[in-house]
Amino acid sequence: MSDLQYKYIGKPADRVDALEKVTGAAKYVGDYYLPDMLYARALRSELPHARIKHLDTRPALNVPGVIAVITSEDFIDHGRFGFPVKDHFALAFEKVRYVGQAIAAVAAETPEAALNGVKAIICELEPLPGVFDMDHALDPDAPQVGFEREDHKHPNFLDMSPVYKGDPDEVLKDCPVVLHEEYRTVHQEHSYLETEGALAIPTSDGGVTVYCNNQSPFITKGNLVAVLGLDPIKVRVIQPHVGGSFGGKDDLNYLTACQVAALALKAKRPVRMTFSREESMIASYKRDAMHMRITLGADKDGTLRACKAIHTLDSGAYSSQSPFTAWRASIHAMGAYRYDAVKVEVTSVYTNNGFSGAFRGFGNTEACFGIESAIDELAEKLGMDPIDFRLKNCLRVGDVTPHGQKLTESVGLVECLETVRKLSDWDRKRAEYARQTSQDTRCGIGVAVLFHGTSLGAEGVDCATNTIEILPDYSVACASGLTDYGQGPRTVYTLITAEELGISPERVRILLADTDTAIDSGPTVASRSTILAGNAMRVAAQTLARTLNFAAADMLKCEPQRVMRIGEAYVGPNEEPVSWEKVVDHARSMGLVLSAHGKWSAPEIHWDHHKGTGTPYFGYHFAAQVAEVQVDLRIGKTQVLNIWAAHDTGKVIFPQGALGQVYGGITQGLGYALMEEAIYADGYLQSVNFDTYLIPTSMDVPDMTARFVETNFSPGPYGAKNIAEPAMVPTAPAIVNAIYHATGKRIRVLPADLERVALGKSLHKRGSPVSCKVGLKVK
Numbered sequence: 001m002s003d004l005q006y007k008y009i010g011k012p013a014d015r016v017d018a019l020e021k022v023t024g025a026a027k028y029v030g031d032y033y034l035p036d037m038l039y040a041r042a043l044r045s046e047l048p049h050a051r052i053k054h055l056d057t058r059p060a061l062n063v064p065g066v067i068a069v070i071t072s073e074d075f076i077d078h079g080r081f082g083f084p085v086k087d088h089f090a091l092a093f094e095k096v097r098y099v100g101q102a103i104a105a106v107a108a109e110t111p112e113a114a115l116n117g118v119k120a121i122i123c124e125l126e127p128l129p130g131v132f133d134m135d136h137a138l139d140p141d142a143p144q145v146g147f148e149r150e151d152h153k154h155p156n157f158l159d160m161s162p163v164y165k166g167d168p169d170e171v172l173k174d175c176p177v178v179l180h181e182e183y184r185t186v187h188q189e190h191s192y193l194e195t196e197g198a199l200a201i202p203t204s205d206g207g208v209t210v211y212c213n214n215q216s217p218f219i220t221k222g223n224l225v226a227v228l229g230l231d232p233i234k235v236r237v238i239q240p241h242v243g244g245s246f247g248g249k250d251d252l253n254y255l256t257a258c259q260v261a262a263l264a265l266k267a268k269r270p271v272r273m274t275f276s277r278e279e280s281m282i283a284s285y286k287r288d289a290m291h292m293r294i295t296l297g298a299d300k301d302g303t304l305r306a307c308k309a310i311h312t313l314d315s316g317a318y319s320s321q322s323p324f325t326a327w328r329a330s331i332h333a334m335g336a337y338r339y340d341a342v343k344v345e346v347t348s349v350y351t352n353n354g355f356s357g358a359f360r361g362f363g364n365t366e367a368c369f370g371i372e373s374a375i376d377e378l379a380e381k382l383g384m385d386p387i388d389f390r391l392k393n394c395l396r397v398g399d400v401t402p403h404g405q406k407l408t409e410s411v412g413l414v415e416c417l418e419t420v421r422k423l424s425d426w427d428r429k430r431a432e433y434a435r436q437t438s439q440d441t442r443c444g445i446g447v448a449v450l451f452h453g454t455s456l457g458a459e460g461v462d463c464a465t466n467t468i469e470i471l472p473d474y475s476v477a478c479a480s481g482l483t484d485y486g487q488g489p490r491t492v493y494t495l496i497t498a499e500e501l502g503i504s505p506e507r508v509r510i511l512l513a514d515t516d517t518a519i520d521s522g523p524t525v526a527s528r529s530t531i532l533a534g535n536a537m538r539v540a541a542q543t544l545a546r547t548l549n550f551a552a553a554d555m556l557k558c559e560p561q562r563v564m565r566i567g568e569a570y571v572g573p574n575e576e577p578v579s580w581e582k583v584v585d586h587a588r589s590m591g592l593v594l595s596a597h598g599k600w601s602a603p604e605i606h607w608d609h610h611k612g613t614g615t616p617y618f619g620y621h622f623a624a625q626v627a628e629v630q631v632d633l634r635i636g637k638t639q640v641l642n643i644w645a646a647h648d649t650g651k652v653i654f655p656q657g658a659l660g661q662v663y664g665g666i667t668q669g670l671g672y673a674l675m676e677e678a679i680y681a682d683g684y685l686q687s688v689n690f691d692t693y694l695i696p697t698s699m700d701v702p703d704m705t706a707r708f709v710e711t712n713f714s715p716g717p718y719g720a721k722n723i724a725e726p727a728m729v730p731t732a733p734a735i736v737n738a739i740y741h742a743t744g745k746r747i748r749v750l751p752a753d754l755e756r757v758a759l760g761k762s763l764h765k766r767g768s769p770v771s772c773k774v775g776l777k778v779k
Contacts, residue, residue: 008495008505009653009718016491016510017241017484026241029197029213030274037199038067038107040260040273041114043121044283045096045103048132048352048683049145050125052095052103059120060106065113068267069121070259071104075227079258083219085158085319087147088251090227090258096125097145097317098354099683100283102255107263107271130352130683131156134314135291137349145317145350158315158348159323161330162612165402166341168297168306175297175305179378183294183370184749187314187678188287189687190359191671191695194243196284197274198257200264207234208261213242214253215485216523221515223254224261239513242485246668247358247525249485251320252284278688286678288325288348288356288363289314292333292370296378304393307402309333309371311346313363316355322348324459325356327609329363331616334402335371336413336451337393342402344612353680358525360668361729364452369750372448372733377746385430386447386737387421394449395622403607405615410721412648412709413449413622419646419707420447424626433741441632443641444742448733449624452726453617455528458607464521464532468497468540469595474581476501476508478540481521482533483513487724488657489529493537495653496717500541501548502565503580519597527621527722530653532600534717539598547594551587552578603715619713621726622648625666627734628702631742636758638674638739640702643731647706650713650721662706662727669731671696674751 020026057069072078072093079090092103106117129143136142137156146155172178198212207230214220217237224235237257242249256273264271275283290313297306311333315322326346333344346363359365379389395401397411421427429445436442456462466480478497484490490510498505511517521533546560549570553560556572563570569577578586587594607614628642643666652658675694679686687693712719732750740746745760 006499008499010651010655012656013491013495013505013654015488015657016494021241028194028241028243029199029211029272032199032211032272034201034270037270037272038109038263038267039111039114040105040107040263040271041111041118042102042259043104043118043123045092045099045101045125047096047125047127048099049128049130049143050096051128052092052123053126054122054124055104056122057104059122060117063113063117063120065109066106066117067109067269068107068263069104069117070262070266074262074266075258076229079227081223081227081254082319084323088318090255095128098352099685100354101317102259102283105259105263107267132351132353132680132682134289134312134349134351137351145352156350158319158350159326160345160347161327163330163334163342163344163403164612165339165404168308168341168343171306171341172295172297176300177298177378177381178295179374179381180295181374181377181748183292183373185290185366185369186750187289187353187356187680188359188672188676189281189678189693190246190248190284192244192246192248195275195277195280196249196252196256197272198253198260199270199272200260201270202264202268203234205234208264209236209238210257210261211238211240212253212257213240214249214257215245215483215525216250217483217513217515218481218520219523220254220257223258227258228261228265237515239483245485246360247362248284251357277690281688281693282685285316285320285355285357287359288322288366290329290366292367294370294374296374298378298382302382302384302389302392304337304339306341307334307339309344311367313346313348314351314353314356315348316351316353318355320355320357322356325358325363327459328453329367331403331453332364332451333367333371335375336395336449336622338395338399339402352683354685360665361725362526364450365672365729368448368450368729369733372730373736373748376446376737376740387417387426390447390449391417395451403616404613410619410648410650410711410713411622412711413451413624415709416622416624416646416648417449419709420624420626420644423644423705423707424628424642426626429628439633441630442742443628443630444738444740445626445628446734446737446741447624447626448730448737450622450726450730452621452729454619454621454722455526455531455602455617456522457617458605458614461522462532462602463599464536465519465597465599466533466536466540467519467595467597468544470584474507474584476503477511478508478537479511479518480533480537481513481518482529483524485524487529487661488654489533491657492530492534492654496534496537497541500538501545503568527724527726530720531716531722532602534653534720535600536598538717539600540596541598543596543598544594547592547596548583548587551590551592552583554590555583555586618715619721621721621723623726623730625730625734627731627738629735629738629742631739631757633743636754636756638752638757640670640735642703643734645704645706646709647723647726648709648711648721649723650716651710651719652708653718653720658708658723659706661723663704665727666704666731667696667701669728670700670735672750673732673735675753677751
């Protein structure tokens with residue numbers, strides 16, 4: 001179907017939540033105030049690794065205004081939870097494994113009383129030796145962070161994700177050109193506008209309703225059921241408006257929801273906990289740090305032959321999503337290229353550096369920096385232009401990936417590269433900038449590409465179910481288990497519903513996520529909302545449209561297939577057009593049910609985790625970005641002048657939303673490239689607010705040009721693919737490659753800040769152990 005045949009798909013549209021957000025009408029967790037509501041605060045560890053020697057919460061109950069106190073003893077199995085590894089606790093049990101881990105929680109009449117209650121708790125911690133270097137986490141004498149393992153592997157070993165094809169060591173022996181380098185990425189703070197929070201309200205039947213600004217309400221509900229021992233029917237989780245997430249509002253929000261729910265049940269009053277920025281940064285998980293060792297081999301004509309990528313991922317104190325992050329990193333570690341042989345192994349380890357979890361790009365952001373830097377270095381060794389080298393070796397339709405998957409459709413990488421080459425005036429600028437002689441400032445231009453697996457892939461069951469209903473006022477209410485925390489799927493669902501029903505988008509209302517009104521559709525992660533829930537919404541709307549068509553045909557005295565639509569009106573071959581309202585009324589008079597649900601499941605795929613081969617994803621997003629920079633050689637300051645991006649998104653459903661994702665992703669990638677670094681020194685986070693943790697401002701944002709390559713992706717709704725996560729992934733390597741072009745200095749450790757660029761050294765900064773106290777007494 002062409003764009004001319006769509007009324008709303010691919011056309012400019014208003015974002016459905018824009019007005020309520022800009023006017024302040026949207027309510028976030030921190031906006032909720034209830035009669036008799038209590039305020040919660042957690043006692044958090046000020047040591048990175050310690051045994052809980054003695055914990056006495058009774059003094060807190062003597063503090064005026066304190067109503068309830070909880071510890072791990074107030075939960076089933078001490079509140080143990082986690083997926084895929086059940087290694088975390090709602091409140092620390094027996095020992096703490098990172099600075100900021102919650103040990104006990106207090107509910108009180110005022111925030112001040114809650115803090116005083118926390119300070120009154122007697123907590124004696126016995127310090128334990130810690131692990132702060134991922135490269136030494138598996139040393140035989142390394143302190144034990146994780147649990148003893150039944151398989152007798154090192155307690156600090158979490159997981160290893162492989163990809164194997166042939167024998168790269170043998171192939172490398174025959175390669176006349178070989179590159180071996182190491183690259184490092186660092187921990188990154190999510191830096192969302194709204195910090196974490198949850199409100200729990202006890203119900204009359206002994207249950208609880210929780211408002212929580214997390215990404216996946218059904219996972220929150222599952223955790224609450226498990227650790228509180230409640231009947232699932234007595235637990236309800238509602239997602240209010242969420243002020244950003246980027247993957248960061250999972251585990252810490254699960255913990256917070258469990259804590260406020262337990263306090264509310266104990267106090268028999270509503271309890272709310274919200275975080276200051278400092279508490280959020282200290283307690284929350286980060287993007288993992290990764291150490292990448294990459295070997296590439298090629299023929300003299302520039303044909304890639306072999307890739308070895310042996311990576312270590314710092315999971316921190318707990319598993320969180322690290323096994324999945326490592327798996328996605330392994331799938332993408334070799335880049336979007338053809339090889340004769342590949343060996344990838346990504347090993348996740350426990351340390352006492354906070355803990356790591358989901359973050360935009362989910363392992364691919366880190367892996368892409370490594371492989372795209374290495375590809376650039378190899379192109380230089382071969383004397384080839386970086387874009388020409390990529391075009392010679394990149395994946396195309398008909399190729400078989402190193403995983404063993406044949407690509408049969410929707411591989412737009414060549415077109416993406418050719419688009420950014422033209423938009424950026426690449427060839428002229430590469431030649432012109434190579435002739436620069438200034439000792440003060442120089443310009444450079446660099447490129448990076450990516451491929452990014454669609455949705456969950458072989459990580460688990462991948463399906464979504466949506467519901468739709470016509471309300472008495474003739475509006476249409478839709479509910480989805482996949483949520484909107486700022487990325488814009490409510491608008492996508494609105495446009496799909498309006499397109500299929502032939503009604504104005506103003507009639508459509510997308511309900512906020514609620515476990516009592518929506519159907520569990522898995523986690524809202526992996527940029528899966530448009531494809532999974534978009535397809536499910538389309539199926540539901542089509543089912544409802546068929547019902548209405550029967551009613552219209554009955555009114556128009558014709559067969560259903562002869563009913564046509566002109567705007568919102570239904571038209572038959574002989575009768576006068578009838579309005580939407582009249583058709584809805586007639587359907588009701590016929591006794592027809594004006595609600596439906598739609599389920600869509602991703603194509604079945606399989607991955608052999610032990611053999612490292614199979615079909616990891618049912619489709620891929622491809623993209624290329626070019627960055628142009630100006631570097632002050634005297635002080636090492638890099639100014640990004642322009643970024644050109646071309647993304648193979650499939651059919652774009654909501655153009656402004658897609659552009660917003662690209663611009664936002666580029667900006668976040670710029671921060672990752674040049675300034676953002678969450679440094680842990682002996683387990684202590686060195687930056688706990690935005691006065692010392694730097695993120696891009698409007699003054700740092702370059703001119704950005706984005707184009708979409710709309711290859712048809714048959715599984716997606718109208719041919720659409722994902723965009724939110726991939727938008728960030730190639731930005732950092734494109735910028736760092738541009739810095740090299742300008743300066744001749746290769747930065748192999750992010751971020752490429754003033755010091756690294758000025759000195760031209762890939763410094764691996766550890767910092768000095770400055771305690772990040774949070775004003776809580778720990779004896």
